[in-house]
Amino acid sequence: MSEMRIGELRRLRGWTQERLAEASGLAVRTVQRMESGKDASLDSLSSVAAALEVTVRDLFVESEPASLDPGVRGLDERAEREQVQRESAQRGWQFLYSGVGIVVTLGTVALIGTGAWVGSAIFVIPAYWAGGAVLARFVMATVVHPALDRRYPLSRRTADH
Known part of the structure; x- marks a missing residue:
């Protein structure tokens, strides 16, 4: 496989190996092994890429992108598909x-207009x-996002959701 540039990307963010390990959910030793050029699982690569907010492909130094392992190319494509699906699901909750x-x-206005409810309604x-906005944010944070994290593990939460 190609040379990895995880250490370079980490240093560009001003992060220590410990900070990258925490952000990616991996052990510090795993980050150290990856930075030293040892083989890593696609799951570990995906976790580091998500933490650094880059694609898995960006973790590698490449002179010719076509030389990337097919598994890495496939992982990038899957991550892109999962991100689109996740954002679609998030928009669905917002539309709901x-x-x-x-x-x-409309129901409240109609009931007030017909006299069924008093004006203070x-x-x-x-x-x-x-109140619904606060409740919706709570439900998104405690129920929807964790479910989407499990369903689309290669996706990441976007800042506006």
């Missing part, structure tokens, strides 16, 4: 929150949007 909010808003609308 918005859709329920629209129904709550209008506070249901901001309560949903404000």
